[in-house]
Amino acid sequence: MIKSLDRISYLTNSLEQTEKTFSAFFNSKPSKKIVSKDRNYESFLYIFENINFEIIKKSEDSTKEDKLSGFSMLSDDLTSLNISTSYDKYENNEESNEKVQLVKSISINQSPDFQLSVNEYEYSNVSPTIENNLFALDHLVLTTNKSDELINLYEKELGIRLALDQFVEKWGGRMLFFRTGQATIEVIDNKVEGNDQFWGLAWKTKDIRKKREYLIKNGFNVSDVKDGRKKDTLVATVKFDEIKIPTLLVEHL
Structure with a gap:
């Protein structure tokens, strides 16, 4: 059974430069650095109330552009899952702060354009969460035609x-909301041909106007604050110059 969302992953050619951009956006340094010798990568992890955001350095032979590469869900028992969609199993030892964590995963073949995984951890993650104006994921957005x-x-x-x-x-399409662990997976089906896409992210803020002011001072392009589609919400859009992720800020009143 799925307990919650686990991680959102962003692949990059320049871990240091991308870390600077996201640290400026989140107004926080990464919670920890991870090294995986099994899968030959290193990453930075930002830990929020209901999601972990991970930026991963690409392997040297990768030529694809930087992008949202996928997201994972958290399970306490992978053997309890009965999935008809094809998937691959793997194990990964993650090293962080001189500790090693075994992560068992299945990678579900939902789309060739992003990775959907389910993770089971050897022990619970007790790292402190980021306490900030931007404090949690509101929802992530997928597009599909199925x-x-x-x-x-x-x-x-x-x-x-x-x-x-x-x-x-x-707009003549179908909208689905899946809820797990105080976050939402929003699916937009407008029957456009092509593979499922991991399209964008919406982040919860405690004070959206203060967050907007901070981001503008730090060089981000942020829209005016307006009433959201959902009752008693305020929203604003953020445009990154270096990182092409459709991004929304949300404050629940």
Whole structure:
């Protein structure tokens, strides 16, 4: 059974430069550095209330552009999952702060354009979370043209609650909300041909106007604050110059 979302992963050619950009955006340094000799990578991890955001240095032979590469979910028992979609199993020893953590994972073949994984950890992660104005994930956004298949995978096989399933006349598509661990997976199905895409992120803020002011002072392009689509919310969009991630800030009133 799925307990919550676990990590959002961003692949980069320059770990140091990307760390500077995200540390400026989050207004926080990474919570820890991870080294994996098994899978030959190093990464920085930002730990929030309901998600871990990881920036991973690409292997030297990778030529793909920097991008959101996938997200993972947390399970306390991978053997309890019964998934019909094809997947691969692997184990990874992560080294951090002179400790080694065994992570068992399955990589589900939802899309060739991003990686969907489920992780089981040897022991619980007790690292402190980032206490800041931006403190948690509100939702992540996927696009698809096969929403019925995703309902089968996410709700029926992974056991994630389907909180919303509706047709939106304004743009002529179907919208799904899956809820787990105080965060939402938003799926947009507008029947556009192509693979499923990991499209964007929305972050919770305690004070969106203060966050906007901080970001503008630090060189980010941020829209005006306006009422959100959901009642009693305020939103603003953020545009990164170096990192092309559709990003939304949200404050729940």
